Amino acid sequence: MSTVGNSTNIFWHECAVGNIDRQKLLNQKGCVVWITGLSGSGKSTLACSLGRELHSRGKVSYVLDGDNLRHGLNKNLGFSAEDRTENIRRVGEVGKLFADAGLICIASLISPYRNDRDACRAMLPVFMNMPLEVCEERDVKGLYKLARAGKIKGFTGIDDPYEPPLNCEIELTLADGICPSPIDMAGQVASYLGDKGFLHYD
Numbered sequence: 001m002s003t004v005g006n007s008t009n010i011f012w013h014e015c016a017v018g019n020i021d022r023q024k025l026l027n028q029k030g031c032v033v034w035i036t037g038l039s040g041s042g043k044s045t046l047a048c049s050l051g052r053e054l055h056s057r058g059k060v061s062y063v064l065d066g067d068n069l070r071h072g073l074n075k076n077l078g079f080s081a082e083d084r085t086e087n088i089r090r091v092g093e094v095g096k097l098f099a100d101a102g103l104i105c106i107a108s109l110i111s112p113y114r115n116d117r118d119a120c121r122a123m124l125p126v127f128m129n130m131p132l133e134v135c136e137e138r139d140v141k142g143l144y145k146l147a148r149a150g151k152i153k154g155f156t157g158i159d160d161p162y163e164p165p166l167n168c169e170i171e172l173t174l175a176d177g178i179c180p181s182p183i184d185m186a187g188q189v190a191s192y193l194g195d196k197g198f199l200h201y202d
């Protein structure tokens, strides 16, 4: 019997079919690939491209996209530091469940604060290291324009901080001033997963 957070008198229940059984069945190892970066840096594009690449290799993945989750699970959260922390915590927990289910979970969220990212253990961080100028130039949603005009307060990179990772598994950035294609980036991440043994079960 234990007490966790605000829950008292709770019990952990084990099931007969476990994580290893599911991984063997799927011939892959569950994990969480966590893509962090500024708005417009290409997180969602990479997440979907990686999902497609893994699918073509017969591997089961699932994308948890920050923007999408804010339509449901996280719709009660805004963009204050406290809400962003709770956002990352929740997605970290959901990612952990997906990994336990044996899937390759691809989480793509700005996740601007180092402490919040560090609190999600066992994730494989991928840093979209795109300069603010590139993201702002893209401005597909027009949010940077609104933030510059003061119509959105606390926008990441403008008047709210983005703390770059100090040590991440993969850093994707411009090469000679040019952004590699999403397919190239996805290939790089998929190769990394292959090299680390996530794409099969021995």
Ligand SMILES: Nc1ncnc2c1ncn2[C@@H]1O[C@H](COP(=O)(O)OS(=O)(=O)O)[C@@H](OP(=O)(O)O)[C@H]1O
Pocket: 038, 039, 040, 043, 044, 065, 066, 067, 070, 079, 083, 084, 085, 087, 088, 108, 109, 110, 111, 112, 141, 143, 152, 153, 154, 155, 156
């Ligand atoms: N103030 C502010 N700052 C940053 N982003 C904002 C803000 N307001 C709205 N948006 C939109 O919300 C998307 C980011 O959601 P996330 O859940 O990834 O953010 S966070 O990780 O909790 O910081 C983000 O999506 P992406 O552009 O895909 O990153 C924006 O579309």
Ligand SMILES: Nc1ncnc2c1ncn2[C@@H]1O[C@H](COP(=O)(O)OP(=O)(O)O)[C@@H](O)[C@H]1O
Pocket: 037, 038, 039, 040, 041, 042, 043, 044, 045, 046, 108, 138, 140, 179, 180, 181, 182, 185
């Ligand atoms: N590797 C890339 N090269 C060129 N443009 C890209 C690349 N990745 C994304 N984009 C473009 O940048 C814009 C923002 O991408 P998106 O994936 O929505 O970013 P984020 O999820 O980080 O906000 C989109 O118009 C997208 O087509």
